[in-house]
Amino acid sequence: MSKQTLSFQAEVSQLLHLVTHSLYSNPDIFLRELVSNASDACDKLRFEGLNDSALFEDAPNLDVRVAFDTDARTITITDNGIGMSAQEAIDHLGTIAKSGTKDFMSHLSGDQKQDAQLIGQFGVGFYSGFIVADKITVESRRAGLPVVEGVRWTSGGTGDFEVETIERSARGTSVTLHLREDASDYLDRWKLKSIIGKYSDHISLPILMQKEEWDAEKSAHVKLDEWEAVNSANALWARSKKDISDEQYAEFYKNLSYDTEAPLAWSHNRVEGSTEYTQLLYIPAKAPQDLWNRDRKAGIKLYVKRVFIMDEAEALMPAYLRWVKGVVDSADLPLNVSRELLQESRDVKAIREGNTRRVLAMLDDMSKDVEKYTGFYAGFGAVLKEGLGEDFANRDKLAKLLRFASTAGTELTSLADYKARMKDGQATIYYITADNLAAAKNSPQLEVFR
Numbered sequence: 001m002s003k004q005t006l007s008f009q010a011e012v013s014q015l016l017h018l019v020t021h022s023l024y025s026n027p028d029i030f031l032r033e034l035v036s037n038a039s040d041a042c043d044k045l046r047f048e049g050l051n052d053s054a055l056f057e058d059a060p061n062l063d064v065r066v067a068f069d070t071d072a073r074t075i076t077i078t079d080n081g082i083g084m085s086a087q088e089a090i091d092h093l094g095t096i097a098k099s100g101t102k103d104f105m106s107h108l109s110g111d112q113k114q115d116a117q118l119i120g121q122f123g124v125g126f127y128s129g130f131i132v133a134d135k136i137t138v139e140s141r142r143a144g145l146p147v148v149e150g151v152r153w154t155s156g157g158t159g160d161f162e163v164e165t166i167e168r169s170a171r172g173t174s175v176t177l178h179l180r181e182d183a184s185d186y187l188d189r190w191k192l193k194s195i196i197g198k199y200s201d202h203i204s205l206p207i208l209m210q211k212e213e214w215d216a217e218k219s220a221h222v223k224l225d226e227w228e229a230v231n232s233a234n235a236l237w238a239r240s241k242k243d244i245s246d247e248q249y250a251e252f253y254k255n256l257s258y259d260t261e262a263p264l265a266w267s268h269n270r271v272e273g274s275t276e277y278t279q280l281l282y283i284p285a286k287a288p289q290d291l292w293n294r295d296r297k298a299g300i301k302l303y304v305k306r307v308f309i310m311d312e313a314e315a316l317m318p319a320y321l322r323w324v325k326g327v328v329d330s331a332d333l334p335l336n337v338s339r340e341l342l343q344e345s346r347d348v349k350a351i352r353e354g355n356t357r358r359v360l361a362m363l364d365d366m367s368k369d370v371e372k373y374t375g376f377y378a379g380f381g382a383v384l385k386e387g388l389g390e391d392f393a394n395r396d397k398l399a400k401l402l403r404f405a406s407t408a409g410t411e412l413t414s415l416a417d418y419k420a421r422m423k424d425g426q427a428t429i430y431y432i433t434a435d436n437l438a439a440a441k442n443s444p445q446l447e448v449f450r
Helices: 010-023 029-048 087-095 099-106 111-113 125-131 181-186 189-199 247-256 346-366 372-386 386-390 393-402 417-422 437-441
Strands: 004-007 063-067 075-079 131-140 151-154 160-166 172-179 207-216 220-229 265-271 277-283 299-304 309-310 323-330 404-406 410-412
Touching: 029 063, 029 075, 029 125, 029 172, 029 189, 029 309, 063 189, 087 160, 099 393, 125 131, 125 172, 160 386, 160 417, 172 181, 181 189, 189 207, 189 309, 247 265, 247 277, 247 323, 265 346, 277 346, 346 372, 346 393, 372 386, 372 410, 386 393, 393 417, 404 417, 410 417
Parallel strands: 063 207, 299 323
Antiparallel strands: 004 160, 063 075, 075 172, 131 151, 131 172, 151 160, 207 220, 265 277, 277 323, 299 309, 404 410
């Protein structure tokens, strides 16, 4: 096929301007999206390779490589996944939000569909490259096609794109971003590595970058021929509970929350049903300084298929549990088109309710250890009471968790314990509210009882 110049679908040229200028609030997102797409392509090859091992050719080890060229002002994200044919490049890259993955999933049925759950569906992610680039070049060859059937796709993100046939020995896809002048700060290994660490650290594939060393003569960092993984490629919450030690859970909490103390308790569960997700939730040992600020965002981190989406997903935890830390990793959630906001939906509501039930169950278990629960309640009890007025569905569960001072002794008591020691014939419970225990004890309203 000789070089062709084709026009984007009408919606694409209109939406590309929106993608570049409005859709993503954080320009760093482009790397998350392109690495996610590369990971998806590798997952897709792994899946198709179950039936046809020849697709792996002579490169069975799958990875994603991120490279940059300061002189050429380019960043290149390369995968050795399934790749694209010339027609697929025209179909997928020239159509906004047409995900090859989504199309691929629609052709599966039965058990295959379950096997392919790892494969993501990120429609407009590719176009996020135009946030930082004024030109994108994609070179690809689909696994199983001859070397001479590679394809090069080029566009400046305006009204058209060019497609031509090339020779490409490597299976998979390379996406090269030709950076705009105002995006020069991305031509830096530390910058790219830190973005990968934030958004793509737990992707199961190794993400590789070239090693660098300082050259004193040139007074600059020089690239070496050696590549190293810059992500952990390991999501603790995705592992089986029996393979994780208490020390590993505690260490993960400290990294997650920047807390120096180990958590009081945690709960790690995989929830299956109409909504599939994994939750790893922690109860801190001490209340944060901004506990009383109801405008502070919740501490739950949201991932979708191990790809980091947002730091503080408020929709996944009620306000009175804003002190809970943890991770929720969903198989699929309805995000807005830029994947930076959650859309309120049945799935989001189900996850929020599941998280709430789990935290209340943890507290119920903890309440059996009086000393431990008393310590927890001293820090968080007053905030827990907010739930009585907010969460009518769980009022009975919350009421069991509340503790009160009593004239019967110095220890806090639950309503159930108070009722258990009521004297025969006692039909009334008297209570008083005050700013603190000392003020309550000195209330003139108690004089008649004395």
